[in-house]
Amino acid sequence: MRRIWFYPQxxxxxxxxxxxxxxxxxxxxxxxxxxxxxxxxxxxxxxxxTGVSRQVSDEVVRGIRLAIDEVKxxxxxxxxxxxxxxxxxxxxxxxTSEGEAANARMAVQDPDVMAYxxxxxxxxxxxxxxxxxxxxxxxxxxxxxxxxxxKPGLGLPGEPNVYRPSGRLNYIRVVPADDLQGPLxxxxxxxxxxxxxxVIDDAGVYGRGVASLFADRCREQGMTVLDHVSIxxxxxxxxxxxxxxxxxxxxxxYFGGSARxxxxxxxxxxxxxxxxxxxxxxxxxxxxxxxxxxGAASLEGRCFATSAGLSPQQADCxxxxxxxxxxxxxxTCPSNGAIHGYEAARLVIRAIADVGQKDRRAIVxxxxxxxxxxxxxxxxxxxxxxxxxxxxxxxxxVRDGKFVHEEVMSTAxxxxxxxxx
Amino acid sequence: MDVAxxxxxxxxxxxxxxxxxxIAVGYTLxxxxxxxIHFAHGDVVMLGGCLSLAILSFLVxxxxxxxxxxxxxxxxxxxxxxxxxxxxxxxxxFVYRPLRNAPPLSPxxxxxxxxxxxxxxxxxxxxxxxRAFPEIFLESTRSVGGFSIAMADLLVLVIxxxxxxxxxxxxxxxxxxxxxxxxxAITRATARSGEAGKLVIAAFFISxxxxxxxxxxxxxxxxxxxxxxxxxxxxxxxxxxVLGGIGSVPGALVGGLIVGLIRAISVALLGPRWAIxxxxxxxxxxxxxxxxxxxxxxxxxxxxx
Numbered sequence: 001m002r003r004i005w006f007y008p009q010x011x012x013x014x015x016x017x018x019x020x021x022x023x024x025x026x027x028x029x030x031x032x033x034x035x036x037x038x039x040x041x042x043x044x045x046x047x048x049x050t051g052v053s054r055q056v057s058d059e060v061v062r063g064i065r066l067a068i069d070e071v072k073x074x075x076x077x078x079x080x081x082x083x084x085x086x087x088x089x090x091x092x093x094x095x096t097s098e099g100e101a102a103n104a105r106m107a108v109q110d111p112d113v114m115a116y117x118x119x120x121x122x123x124x125x126x127x128x129x130x131x132x133x134x135x136x137x138x139x140x141x142x143x144x145x146x147x148x149x150x151k152p153g154l155g156l157p158g159e160p161n162v163y164r165p166s167g168r169l170n171y172i173r174v175v176p177a178d179d180l181q182g183p184l185x186x187x188x189x190x191x192x193x194x195x196x197x198x199v200i201d202d203a204g205v206y207g208r209g210v211a212s213l214f215a216d217r218c219r220e221q222g223m224t225v226l227d228h229v230s231i232x233x234x235x236x237x238x239x240x241x242x243x244x245x246x247x248x249x250x251x252x253x254y255f256g257g258s259a260r261x262x263x264x265x266x267x268x269x270x271x272x273x274x275x276x277x278x279x280x281x282x283x284x285x286x287x288x289x290x291x292x293x294x295g296a297a298s299l300e301g302r303c304f305a306t307s308a309g310l311s312p313q314q315a316d317c318x319x320x321x322x323x324x325x326x327x328x329x330x331x332t333c334p335s336n337g338a339i340h341g342y343e344a345a346r347l348v349i350r351a352i353a354d355v356g357q358k359d360r361r362a363i364v365x366x367x368x369x370x371x372x373x374x375x376x377x378x379x380x381x382x383x384x385x386x387x388x389x390x391x392x393x394x395x396x397x398v399r400d401g402k403f404v405h406e407e408v409m410s411t412a413x414x415x416x417x418x419x420x421x
Numbered sequence: 422m423d424v425a426x427x428x429x430x431x432x433x434x435x436x437x438x439x440x441x442x443x444i445a446v447g448y449t450l451x452x453x454x455x456x457x458i459h460f461a462h463g464d465v466v467m468l469g470g471c472l473s474l475a476i477l478s479f480l481v482x483x484x485x486x487x488x489x490x491x492x493x494x495x496x497x498x499x500x501x502x503x504x505x506x507x508x509x510x511x512x513x514x515f516v517y518r519p520l521r522n523a524p525p526l527s528p529x530x531x532x533x534x535x536x537x538x539x540x541x542x543x544x545x546x547x548x549x550x551x552r553a554f555p556e557i558f559l560e561s562t563r564s565v566g567g568f569s570i571a572m573a574d575l576l577v578l579v580i581x582x583x584x585x586x587x588x589x590x591x592x593x594x595x596x597x598x599x600x601x602x603x604x605x606a607i608t609r610a611t612a613r614s615g616e617a618g619k620l621v622i623a624a625f626f627i628s629x630x631x632x633x634x635x636x637x638x639x640x641x642x643x644x645x646x647x648x649x650x651x652x653x654x655x656x657x658x659x660x661x662x663v664l665g666g667i668g669s670v671p672g673a674l675v676g677g678l679i680v681g682l683i684r685a686i687s688v689a690l691l692g693p694r695w696a697i698x699x700x701x702x703x704x705x706x707x708x709x710x711x712x713x714x715x716x717x718x719x720x721x722x723x724x725x726x
Contacts, residue, residue: 051549203694231693234653237643239433240688243426264551265645272561272571272644293551293645 041078041352042110043068043345046103046118046128048088048095053120053260055289056337060142062330063341064117066322067349069329076353081112087124094260095124104128108135114363115140115348117341122146123205125171129163133170136360138367140348141173142340145181145283145308146209150385154179155209160385170364172386174343176308176393178206182213182256184393184409185280185306189252190221194278197223198250200266202257203230210282211256226250233261242266242273250277258284264293271298283307286336286396286403296401303398304406307336308390322376336394339376347372430685436574438681439581440638444658445665445673446588447509447628453668454601454624457517460532463655464539465509465629469501469636470646471546474554476500477640481555487572490557491579494637498580502633509629510622536651543648551645573641580638584631585674592670597623656697657684660704666717675715679703 045064047057061084073080085106087099100119107113108131115138119125122144129149132139141149148155149163150171163171189197197218201211208230215225226248231238245253253270257263263285270279271294279302281290286305294303322342326334334342351367371381380390391411396403444466451459476497481490516535520528558572591598601620639654640646661680665672680700687699708714 050544054549229692229694232696234649235693235696236639236650236653237645238688238693239642240430240685241693243429243433244689247426259550262551265643268553268644272573289550293553295553 039078040081040112041075041114041358042081042083042112043115043117043348043352044083044085044103044107044113045341046085046087046100046107046116046124047120048124049084049086050088051094051260053088053094053258055287056143056335057120059335059337060117060120060341060344062326063142063334063338063343064345066326066329066338067342067345070325070346071349075349076356078352080349080352085118087119095119095121097124097127100124100127101131104131108132108137111358113137114352114358114360117142117344117348119144121206122149122209125149126163126205129171130165133164133166133168136166136168136170136364138348138351138360138364139171140344140367141171141175142344143175143337144173145175145178146205147177147179147213148209149173149177150387151177151179152385168361168364169368169386172347172367172382172388174340174347174380174388174390176388176390178210178213180391180411181282181306181308181393182210183217184411185254185282185395186214186217186221186223188304188306188395188407188409189218189254189278189280190223192252192278194252195223196226196249196251198226198245198248198253198277199228200245200253200255200257201228201230202233202255202261202263204233204257204261206284207255207257207261207282209256211254214254214256231257231262231266233257235262236265238262238266238269239273242269242275245270246273246275252278252280255279255281255285257282259287259290259293260284264290267294267299267303271295279303281305283336288402291398291401291403296398299398300401301397301399305396305403306409307394307396308392343372343375343377426689427686430689431682432570432574434682434685435678436577436642436681437685438661438678439577440635440642440677441654441658441661441681442674442677443581443584443631443635443638444654445661445677446670447632448659448662449665449667449670449673450601450624450628452662454621455513455517455521457528458532458659459509459628460529460655461512461535461539462509462628462632463651463653463658464536464543465505465512465651466632466636466639466654467543467646467648467651468508468539468546469505469633470640470650471543471648472504472633473497473501473637473640474547474552474646477555477557481557484556484558487558491576494557494576494580494641498634498637500633501637502584502630505633505636506626506628506630509625509632513621513625540648540651543651547646547648549648551647554640554644554646557641573644577638577642580634580641584634588631588670591627601627653697657700660700664704664707664714666714669714669716672714672716 047060048054049057068080068082085103087095087103089096089099107116116132117140119141120143125141125144148159150160152160199211199215201207215228218225255263255266263281267279283306286307323333347367347370350370351363354366355362368382373379377390380388383389393409395406395409397406447462448459451457480493512535516531517528520531557576562571601624657680661676662673664679665676683700683703684696688696
């Protein structure tokens with residue numbers, strides 16, 4: 001028999017004693033770790049860390065890290081540990097169900113994990129929400145905008161209760177949902193005198209959802225929706241399709257989707273076909289990847305993007321403390337992603353500190369009861385569905401090769417217009 | 422769809438069908454010599470696109486006049502072709518050659534494995550986002566005889582036509598080309614050594630070279646490339662090769678044009694989501710009546726395969 005270094009060839013009694021010693025050593029060691037780390041709470045994020053979405057994820061992670069650094073890695077009596085988990089696969093370049101489910105299960109099984117920040121994509125949230133809900137683990141998304149995740153009657157049949165198998169709520173998002181972004185984008189278009197729109201989406205959960213809400217609101221406003229078409233996000237180009245868009249002669253072309261789902265290529269092909277229509281894109285396209293693929297120079301002054309919440313450019317970069325700290329650490333002003341990541345992490349840290357014990361249910365309830373008075377983007381709280389009470393959408397335009405803040409739309413504006421009509 | 426739109430879609434279809442045909446020739450040559458569907462071929466083409474992007478970004482940072490633009494693009498296409506040709510030969514010698522006598526599924530699975538490896542190389546090389554091809558020309562369209570023609574489409578033709586003519590001359594006028602065609606009769610086992618082995622290397626090189634040239638045309642046509650482009654382009658090209666009759670070089674070229682046309686017209690009529698479904702529907706219906714493809718030889722009539 002081959003000799004194994006940790007299992008000496010000795011009589012049976014010696015082997016038994018040796019085994020007991022090894023087991024006790026491992027067991028006590030583990031117990032000791034638990035005891036030493038009893039004041040440790042873990043906060044995890046699950047975001048796509050490869051692929052097109054990586055850039056936005058990086059910004060969210062920077063925001064989270066900044067919030068943790070601000071409190072010197074302490075939440076009340078607990079020491080904070082942050083784990084940056086990846087839910088994407090390099091080959092596909094996007095989040096995967098397997099990756100997201102594995103992250104959620106890992107978080108649930110670790111008794112030190114008290115909060116889960118994520119996801120970036122609404123489709124990924126649909127995978128992890130039921131898993132985390134069973135375990136009463138607080139889930140805070142800095143980016144999900146699909147209405148069905150929280151709002152009854154607005155999403156698919158059965159939503160959002162299918163994500164709440166325990167019957168209790170554990171999911172919060174710090175960005176306004178698409179039922180705000182889509183309709184406010186339509187109002188913005190109507191205000192600019194647009195009357196004929198062509199709506200395109202990427203056939204995804206997020207893209208199709210926001211584009212449908214945009215189209216519905218356009219019809220309510222009396223605008224003509226010439227067509228609503230889904231593209232194939234795997235296609236290399238859209239030259240043939242652009243011809244049919246042009247022949248419809250729209251004033252505005254709306255795209256619900258992201259840079260990952262060929263928003264940039266579509267914009268490029270529209271420009272190549274010498275389309276003179278305004279191009280309005282949803283917040284998934286408000287990225288450098290979109291501008292690079294589309295060719296920023298050709299979109300100058302004619303491509304607009306909506307994004308949920310106030311724009312970071314509305315705050316004075318030199319005066320706001322967050323902006324100052326962020327710029328000191330990373331050399332740039334924080335993007336929307338960074339701000340929402342920061343706000344999500346702050347919400348979690350406060351909830352953990354307020355509860356003062358490792359009680360997942362109590363932390364969820366504390367987060368739901370939060371009233372944020374010193375938020376980066378103003379005062380906000382969480383409503384009964386888990387949505388932020390922020391009701392603003394920012395509109396940006398491409399200038400000098402980047403998205404620059406143009407104006408803010410809010411539900412108050414909708415009320416005014418509805419009243420006036 | 423009016424006549425002008427139809428003609429416009431035909432133009433787009435012929436342009437994209439042209440480079441799909443070149444890629445399809447790659448599939449058909451490899452299949453004709455070693456009886457293998459080289460699933461990684463689309464990803465070889467993608468890497469050719471990455472190289473040509475690097476070359477063009479370096480040589481043409483700003484748009485240039487048509488003559489200079491054409492010369493630079495031909496240079497990029499040649500470099501990309503040589504690179505892809507060599508890469509294809511390396512893949513064959515190191516991955517496929519040891520599996521010549523293996524059960525048919527082994528080399529098939531290895532081609533899929535190579536495809537994923539190459540895709541990850543592309544991911545590391547150009548990153549995860551769509552990368553824009555540089556604008557080559559100062560003017561985007563030119564009016565010829567009352568018709569407005571996109572300069573990019575003209576450039577694609579400049580890239581595609583010479584290799585097609587060279588292929589014709591190679592297979593019709595040279596002993597080497599005739600040998601390459603006759604190797605289809607040789608079994609996989611005999612392809613391991615001797616004269617047949619050299620011809621297999623030549624087939625892989627030509628296949629890769631045409632793919633490299635096609636990658637530049639694809640980049641000019643789509644104006645962007647990304648590390649996943651090889652997958653769908655390879656799928657269309659393989660369809661073209663089967664439609665034309667796998668093993669037939671003219672069949673692959675004609676198949677490419679047909680696939681390009683079906684794709685362009687179906688996108689215009691039905692919307693972009695239905696492009697792949699339309700192409701495959703036509704393929705299924707056509708193969709039901711003529712399983713050997715347009716130029717393929719039927720087994721029952723004493724064909725080679």
